[in-house]
Amino acid sequence: MEEKVRVVVDAMGGDNAPGEIIKGAVQAVNGRENICVILTGYQDVIEKELAKYTYPKDRIEIVPTTMVIETAEPPVAAIRSKKDSSIVAGLTMVRRGEADAFVSAGSSGAVLVGGQAIVGRIKGIERPALAPLIPTKDGVALLIDCGANVDARASHLVQFARMGSIYMENVVGIPKPRVGIVNIGAEEEKGNALVKETFPLLKQCPDMNFIGSVEARDIPAGACDVIVCEAFVGNVILKLYEGVGATLIGKIKGSMMQSLKTKIGALLVKGALKDTLKSFDATEYGGAPLLGLKGLVVKTHGSSKAKEVEHSIYQCVQFKEQRINEKILEHIRTEDKQQEN
Amino acid sequence: MEEKVRVVVDAMGGDNAPGEIIKGAVQAVNGRENICVILTGYQDVIEKELAKYTYPKDRIEIVPTTMVIETAEPPVAAIRSKKDSSIVAGLTMVRRGEADAFVSAGSSGAVLVGGQAIVGRIKGIERPALAPLIPTKDGVALLIDCGANVDARASHLVQFARMGSIYMENVVGIPKPRVGIVNIGAEEEKGNALVKETFPLLKQCPDMNFIGSVEARDIPAGACDVIVCEAFVGNVILKLYEGVGATLIGKIKGSMMQSLKTKIGALLVKGALKDTLKSFDATEYGGAPLLGLKGLVVKTHGSSKAKEVEHSIYQCVQFKEQRINEKILEHIRTEDKQQEN
Numbered sequence: 102m103e104e105k106v107r108v109v110v111d112a113m114g115g116d117n118a119p120g121e122i123i124k125g126a127v128q129a130v131n132g133r134e135n136i137c138v139i140l141t142g143y144q145d146v147i148e149k150e151l152a153k154y155t156y157p158k159d160r161i162e163i164v165p166t167t168m169v170i171e172t173a174e175p176p177v178a179a180i181r182s183k184k185d186s187s188i189v190a191g192l193t194m195v196r197r198g199e200a201d202a203f204v205s206a207g208s209s210g211a212v213l214v215g216g217q218a219i220v221g222r223i224k225g226i227e228r229p230a231l232a233p234l235i236p237t238k239d240g241v242a243l244l245i246d247c248g249a250n251v252d253a254r255a256s257h258l259v260q261f262a263r264m265g266s267i268y269m270e271n272v273v274g275i276p277k278p279r280v281g282i283v284n285i286g287a288e289e290e291k292g293n294a295l296v297k298e299t300f301p302l303l304k305q306c307p308d309m310n311f312i313g314s315v316e317a318r319d320i321p322a323g324a325c326d327v328i329v330c331e332a333f334v335g336n337v338i339l340k341l342y343e344g345v346g347a348t349l350i351g352k353i354k355g356s357m358m359q360s361l362k363t364k365i366g367a368l369l370v371k372g373a374l375k376d377t378l379k380s381f382d383a384t385e386y387g388g389a390p391l392l393g394l395k396g397l398v399v400k401t402h403g404s405s406k407a408k409e410v411e412h413s414i415y416q417c418v419q420f421k422e423q424r425i426n427e428k429i430l431e432h433i434r435t436e437d438k439q440q441e442n
Numbered sequence: 443m444e445e446k447v448r449v450v451v452d453a454m455g456g457d458n459a460p461g462e463i464i465k466g467a468v469q470a471v472n473g474r475e476n477i478c479v480i481l482t483g484y485q486d487v488i489e490k491e492l493a494k495y496t497y498p499k500d501r502i503e504i505v506p507t508t509m510v511i512e513t514a515e516p517p518v519a520a521i522r523s524k525k526d527s528s529i530v531a532g533l534t535m536v537r538r539g540e541a542d543a544f545v546s547a548g549s550s551g552a553v554l555v556g557g558q559a560i561v562g563r564i565k566g567i568e569r570p571a572l573a574p575l576i577p578t579k580d581g582v583a584l585l586i587d588c589g590a591n592v593d594a595r596a597s598h599l600v601q602f603a604r605m606g607s608i609y610m611e612n613v614v615g616i617p618k619p620r621v622g623i624v625n626i627g628a629e630e631e632k633g634n635a636l637v638k639e640t641f642p643l644l645k646q647c648p649d650m651n652f653i654g655s656v657e658a659r660d661i662p663a664g665a666c667d668v669i670v671c672e673a674f675v676g677n678v679i680l681k682l683y684e685g686v687g688a689t690l691i692g693k694i695k696g697s698m699m700q701s702l703k704t705k706i707g708a709l710l711v712k713g714a715l716k717d718t719l720k721s722f723d724a725t726e727y728g729g730a731p732l733l734g735l736k737g738l739v740v741k742t743h744g745s746s747k748a749k750e751v752e753h754s755i756y757q758c759v760q761f762k763e764q765r766i767n768e769k770i771l772e773h774i775r776t777e778d779k780q781q782e783n
Contacts, residue, residue: 238689251626251634285592285677293592293674318681321689333634334678336626340659341679345686348579348662349722353694356718357711366710370697373704377697381690 105137105160106418107200109191112142112150113169114207116404119143122206123150125410130160132411136418139200141166141187166190169207172403176210176249180218188212192219195396202397202417204388206405213249216391216398223426225433226393228253230261231332231400232268233389235342236381237323243269243278246332247339247389253331255298258282259306263432264392265327266309271423272390272416281315281325283334289313295331303329308432350378387412390420393429397421446478446501447759450532450541453483453491454510455548457745460484463547464491466751471501473752477759480541482507482528507531510548513744517551517590521559529553533560536737543738543758545729547746554590557732557739564767566774567734569594571602572673572741573609574730576683577722578664584610584619587673588680588730594672596639599623600647604773605733606668607650612764613731613757622656622666624675630654636672644670649773691719728753731761734770738762 110126112119119142126138137160140147144165151161168186170179183189188207192215194200203220205212213231222229231248234241245265246253253261262280269278282299284292289300291314303311315324317338330338357367387409388401397420401413420426451467453460460483467479478501481488485506492502509527511520524530529548533556535541544561546553554572563570571587586606587594594602603621610619623640625633630641632655644652656665658679671679698708728750729742738761742754761767 238693283678285674285681296674316681317678318685320682321685333626333637334675337624337658337675337678338682340657341661341682342686344659344662345683346690349687349690352579352718352722353715356714359714363711363714366707366712369707370704370711371707373697373700374694377693381693 105135106202106421107137107139108414108417109139109141109164109194109200109203110410110414111187111191111203111205111207112140112147113166113187114205115401116206117406118206119146119150121406122410123147124154124407125405126161126414127151127154127156128407128411129414130156133415133418136160136414137162138414139164139191139194141190142169143167164190164194170211172208174208174211176208176214179208179211180215188215189219192216192398195398196220200396201421202399204399204401204410204413204417206401206403206410209400209403210249212398212400213391216394220394220396220398223393223395223429223433225436226260226264226429228257228260229391229393230264231389231391232261232265233339234273234387235320235328235339237321239323241273242320242323242326242328243273244328244330244335244339245392246330247335248332248391251331251333253295255295255302258295258299258329258331259302260393262303262309262311262327262329263306263436264429265329267425267428267432268390268392269326271425271428272419275326277310278326279312279324280309280327280329281312283317283320283328283330283338284314285316287314287316299329308435346381387416390416395426397425446476447543447762448478448480448541449755449758450480450482450505450535450544451751451755452528452532452544452546452548453481453488454507454528455546456742457547458747459547460487460491462747463751464488465495465748466746467502467755468492468495468497469748469752470755471497474756474759477501477755478503479755480505480532480535482531483510484508505531505535511552513549515549515552517549517555520549520552521556529556530560533557533739536739537561541737542762543740545740545742545751545754545758547742547744547751550741550744551590553739553741554732557735561735561737561739564734564736564770564774566777567601567605567770569598569601570732570734571605572730572732573602573606574680575614575728576661576669576680578662580664582614583661583664583667583669584614585669585671585676585680586733587671588676589673589732592672592674594636596636596643599636599640599670599672600643601734603644603650603652603668603670604647604777605770606670608766608769608773609731609733610667612766612769613760616667618651619667620653620665621650621668621670622653624658624661624669624671624679625655626657628655628657640670649776687722728757731757736767738766
């Protein structure tokens with residue numbers, strides 16, 4: 102058992118739980134040898150779902166819990182009061198070292214708050230960051246931070262840049278990822294107080310491929326691999342991406358239903374169009390890691406289906422195998438030494 | 443002449459100047475009786491362009507200038523040193539009351555800086571705001587502020603909301619425009635320090651239809667008519683709108699060129715698709731007014747063609763006829779009285 106990566110999966114979280122979540126877990130253990138999944142949630146519900154599939158029994162465990170945190174619940178209170186929930190139980194296993202990672206499609210707030218409160222930060226990390234992958238013209242970029250903690254300081258942003266860079270290089274496999282800071286112009290003197298303070302600090306980091314400011318217009322075209330910003334701006338970017346995409350696609354589909362002629366045309370382009378739109382769909386790229394914690398916590402979309410859950414589990418494997426947290430720690434130590442000199 | 447609206451147009455600003463700018467000016471005077479256009483720029487160049495068209499000679503004047511501010515020039519220095527430029531001359535005419543409005547597709551920075559420095563703020567307005575119209579699913583929304591002044595205060599945002607509301611009601615013709623503040627969640631307790639401070643102030647404004655927080659995801663679907671945010675966030679929204687749209691459309695076009703089958707399909711849907719994409723193109727909606735100044739200053743896209751220039755001139759007419767600045771002044775007086783009580 103020693104070499105296997107142990108991933109706890111919240112069987113109760115998300116719009117498609119438990120069916121799609123459990124299906125994704127089964128696909129992951131069937132897909133790769135080195136994975137063990139622990140499902141947290143209502144035992145009877147999980148057993149009933151698992152009975153539908155064939156899989157190596159010794160690589161899926163159930164940790165029964167009796168409570169579920171709903172999306173609408175205030176996170177802090179929920180984490181405190183619902184000790185026997187699928188989320189709290191999962192995070193506790195990571196803290197105790199009984200599992201390497203936790204994946205949930207449930208309440209974002211509860212996962213973020215619980216991740217910090219239960220798993221805890223890596224020593225030296227001032228603030229963990231939620232870092233989803235977003236689609237670009239020919240690939241993906243990491244948007245860091247989109248978490249719940251707004252009004253960040255410059256030192257937070259520098260740590261986000263470093264953690265994001267390590268993640269993109271080692272988990273996504275982009276050599277020397279280009280790090281950019283979100284700004285309202287390309288020049289160094291542009292920006293708000295936070296960006297102006299952060300910019301020279303990023304320029305001084307020899308271990309990072311900092312390329313300067315990136316304007317929001319250039320993000321979808323793939324201007325950089327790690328997009329650094331504070332959480333309020335990150336949230337706006339993430340959600341506007343979804344919103345503009347959805348509205349535009351809706352309008353395009355509508356325009357193709359206008360007449361018999363366009364309907365025939367639509368039939369002919371349908372397949373190609375579908376593939377294109379899929380490649381620009383954020384849900385295709387697994388979950389968002391909460392970086393900077395003592396273990397890995399991954400938040401997948403509320404609307405996650407089996408495939409996203411499966412990919413998120415593989416992400417956890419990559420994270421463990423690439424020793425991401427050890428690399429983050431090394432960098433923090435280098436940082437400390439630089440400051441001492 | 444008294445009842446005519448006098449609009450100064452910068453003949454030298456923008457990627458398509460002077461040709462498209464002058465064509466737009468001619469279209470505007472030919473389109474409506476009550477418009478006089480004053481063109482600022484190189485006299486010989488303007489005369490040569492004007493010679494191509496038929497129009498009422500008494501309704502287009504030339505004010506010759508000998509300098510041009512380039513887009514790349516630092517705005518403050520350019521406004522100070524290039525007194526005889528098309529931008530400074532135009533803004534000076536507005537300040538002196540020789541014209542009602544100024545339209546430019548030239549340097550955004552110079553127009554913003556010059557607007558404040560030369561035309562000046564309405565007494566009581568703490569900060570002017572640049573407020574472009576952005577396309578939504580079934581219409582448009584006003585995004586206020588996208589200007590050059592970042593790190594706004596709550597009192598600025600309240601004034602932006604009020605000016606934006608007046609503009610949308612009287613110039614765009616939306617009764618009781620829904621005002622929303624950009625936030626990272628729908629609940630009142632969500633947000634950064636600025637949003638948390640501004641939210642209750644907006645709630646207390648009886649003269650405004652404040653609907654609360656709006657998430658970036660819901661902006662393209664048309665969740666509100668006036669989108670209030672500080673300039674850094676506004677800039678990110680505006681530019682990401684363009685960026686996601688452009689990348690997605692590029693990918694869709696690419697997917698339709700994949701095979702003979704998709705190419706035939708593309709021919710059939712082409713017309714309908716083009717109309718749809720046009721309706722979602724920000725450049726279709728005229729220029730962005732710089733609200734809060736003693737006269738109207740409109741910044742149109744650098745890539746403006748004749749149609750956008752023409753529409754921007756009509757916007758100026760509407761602005762004057764609807765007495766927007768008088769209405770803004772009335773509201774500020776009411777605000778002052780409320781604070782006194």
